[in-house]
Amino acid sequence: MLAMQSEDLLRRATSLLRDAFDLPLSESADYRIGSTLLGVHFGRDRSGLVCLLIPLETLPENSTGRQAAGLELNGYSNVSFSLGGVTSHETAAVLTCLSSDLTEAFALLAADLIQRTTGTPRQWAQLLAIVSEWQRLLAPRARLTQDEEIGLWGELWFMSRFLHADAGFQAWRGHEGDSTDFWAGGVGIEVKTSRQKGLHFVSQAQVTDEPEGRTWFLSLWVRPDATAGISLDAQVLGLASRVSDVVAFRRALAGVGLSRVDSGQHSTPYSLVDRPSWYPSHAIPRIRAADAGITQIRYRLTLPEHLKISDSVANDNWLQITGTPEPR
Numbered sequence: 001m002l003a004m005q006s007e008d009l010l011r012r013a014t015s016l017l018r019d020a021f022d023l024p025l026s027e028s029a030d031y032r033i034g035s036t037l038l039g040v041h042f043g044r045d046r047s048g049l050v051c052l053l054i055p056l057e058t059l060p061e062n063s064t065g066r067q068a069a070g071l072e073l074n075g076y077s078n079v080s081f082s083l084g085g086v087t088s089h090e091t092a093a094v095l096t097c098l099s100s101d102l103t104e105a106f107a108l109l110a111a112d113l114i115q116r117t118t119g120t121p122r123q124w125a126q127l128l129a130i131v132s133e134w135q136r137l138l139a140p141r142a143r144l145t146q147d148e149e150i151g152l153w154g155e156l157w158f159m160s161r162f163l164h165a166d167a168g169f170q171a172w173r174g175h176e177g178d179s180t181d182f183w184a185g186g187v188g189i190e191v192k193t194s195r196q197k198g199l200h201f202v203s204q205a206q207v208t209d210e211p212e213g214r215t216w217f218l219s220l221w222v223r224p225d226a227t228a229g230i231s232l233d234a235q236v237l238g239l240a241s242r243v244s245d246v247v248a249f250r251r252a253l254a255g256v257g258l259s260r261v262d263s264g265q266h267s268t269p270y271s272l273v274d275r276p277s278w279y280p281s282h283a284i285p286r287i288r289a290a291d292a293g294i295t296q297i298r299y300r301l302t303l304p305e306h307l308k309i310s311d312s313v314a315n316d317n318w319l320q321i322t323g324t325p326e327p328r
Helices: 002-020 100-117 124-137 146-160 165-171 232-240 246-254 311-322
Strands: 031-037 040-045 050-055 066-068 071-083 086-097 182-184 187-194 199-203 215-224 269-272 277-280 298-302
Touching (some): 002 100, 040 100, 066 124, 071 100, 100 246, 146 232, 165 182, 182 311
Antiparallel strands (some): 050 086, 066 071, 182 187, 215 269, 215 277
16 A cells, blocks of 8 residues: 555656646735645745645744755745635745756655655644755765766665565665665675676775674676666666655665656666675675774775685575575
8 A cells, every 4th residue: 555655646746746837827826726635735936936835733933944955945924825716824834946957856855745744733843854854865966976876776786686675675775874785684785886897996894794694795797788788767767666665765866866867867778797796794805904093994806706605605695685586
């Protein structure tokens, strides 16, 4: 049921926002409302910008709005809006999308806000926290470098190997900045992806002395492949069709710079050159000593072939962690 609720909520929010662009401007009210979804109104302001009008029981005194990353949130104790030809007045928060380029991201925010606030009276502080979070997620950032794109490609490729996509998404820690990309069933997996076999950048924090079998490095060797490959954008869309909470999944992706996956910015298809290789993390070569005061070390290494585990143990890992046999 959650899968339908989340997916349908995002679809409805996207559709209602598109409809809002075509609403005629109101001559008598501050906002014209086109539709309402779970208590949140979709409409346009007098300047033609699309917005969400969210009724509130009360508005704190001296409440201060926020404007950043193409979004603006304000609170009004007596805002007028036209709905079905009737003008009404209400205490409400108004969230405005300041750029048409952010329509997809705004739909995600709308669905996320509705999903996280439905069921209890909506409060200004609650809305402010959610919008502030999305403003941080949508803040301008540089386009992913090729290495970053390939690294994220590898993480999502591994997530897609899980028998149940929800289990893979719940295990994913890469989007949170964790030193280990996945934790599943008490086992940590650091996914390393490169266009050169076994050549990876590693941070000292990723090389642990956990007991054998507790944490692993999974090395992926990839290349561009226009015939049989899959792009990062396509991986996102494929996983979004499998996870039950697509809104939470998209929010996590926004945190790593992928709030607009349909833009074609990450359309290079990649495929594996060779079978993935598993390495016990305690066996990974590391820097054994550093001067006092050094708190972070990142280095490049080539993983020695003789350190990887056998094919039979690797297949056991796939079955234990993802619930599926090793991909061929």
